[in-house]
Amino acid sequence: MTAEDIDDKPQPLIEHLVELRxxxxxxxxxxxxxxxxCFFFARDLFNLLVIPYKWAVLWAHMDVKKAEFIYTAPQxxxxxxxKVAMFGAMVLAFPIIASQLYRFVAPGLYKNERAAFLPFLIASPVLFLLGAALVYFFFTPMVMWFFLRMEVSGSESQVAVQLMPKVSEYxxxxxxxxxxxxxxxQLPVVTSLLIRADILRTQTLVEKRKYAIVLAFVVAAVLTPPDPMSQIGLALPTILLYEIAIYAGRLIEKGRGKEKAAEEEQATGQEVASSSESENGGA
Known part of the structure; x- marks a missing residue:
């Protein structure tokens, strides 16, 4: 179904509630x-999530048999x-959920607003998958390698300390x-939407850059495990995405300026045409 096919006629509240349901x-x-x-393939999915840990074991020059997990409660x-099944279900069902959300919201939008909203609806899952890929292929192996390197070999003078990860904790x-x-x-998507809606300006992002850098490290400390590598690994991409958001905002504002100039030029041309017509009519 295209944006033009969506019915945008006014509807009473009860019909909106029925449609929402x-x-x-x-x-x-x-x-x-x-x-x-996903639950049927839950063990396969879990084994897929364990692959980054196996990479970390190889990076640490340990026996691949070290990549074993335990669980300490029967359930x-x-x-x-x-949890694995729910995680996979959210990923698989997201396109359908997003399309249903868009079809519910679209009747209240103008055609130009729909055209502006659709690219962000596509960009959001793509950026999320890019973030997930960064975690899977680089960040998780790096963090687990850091933790594995903290193991202590037993000897007469020191106690052996070994990592025995639990399935739930991993x-x-x-x-x-x-x-x-x-x-x-999602930072570039959110900021671009706010700039396009004229709620936020690029100059504001530039002026608040130093506060954004501090906030990036604070958010990273809250969202990630309590180790410096995880926090720095999340804070640095956040700062980079902030700069990308500034660049995207400038492009949006530049395009908006061109549209306003074109509208003003068109309006001026219409005024000149109408005035010349009136002069000809008077003559």
């Missing part, structure tokens, strides 16, 4: 079906599989990192 039912149904599929691995760690990076990577 229908959209929510479809979104929940998509999530439930995706959850069943722990079962609930871990449930999943919580990687899910936290994925969601943290995914949300942070």
């Amino acid at each position: 229908a959209r929510l039912i479809k979104s929940l149904a998509a999530f439930f079906v995706a959850f069943l599929v 722990e691995f079962f609930f871990t599989q449930l 999943l919580s760690l990687i899910m936290t990192l994925v969601f943290s990076f995914g949300l942070v990577f």
Whole structure:
């Protein structure tokens, strides 16, 4: 269904509520079906999430048999599989949920607003996947390598200290990192929407840059595990995305300026044409 096909006629409140309920039912149904599929493959998905840990083991020059996990409660691995299934279901069902949200909101938007909203609707999941890919292929192996290097070999003078990761704690760690990076990577989308809506200006972002840098490290400290590598690893991409948001905002404002100039030129031309017509008519 295209933007032109969406009915934008006024509707009473009860019809909006009925439509909202229908959209929510479809979104929940998509999530439930995706959850069943992901739960069926939950162990395979968990093994997929363990691959970055295996890379860290290889980077630390350890035996690949070191990549073993434990669980200390009978129900722990079962609930871990449930979390994996929910995590996968959110990823699989997101396009359907986003489309249902757009179809509910679109009737209240003008055509130019729909055209402006659609690119951001596409860019948002793409940026989230880029953040998740950064976590999976680089950040998680690096963090786990850092933790593995803290192991202590036993000897007469010191006690052996070995890492024995639990399935639930490892999943919580990687899910936290994925969601943290995914949300942070939405920064250019959010700022661009605010600038396009004329709520925020690029000059404001430039003036508040130093505060944004401090805030990036504060947010990284809250969202990531309590180790400096995780915090720095999230703060630096946040600062880079902030600069990208400034650049994107300047492009939007530049395009808006060209549109206003074209409208003013068109309006001036119409005034000149109407005045010449009136002069000819008087003659």
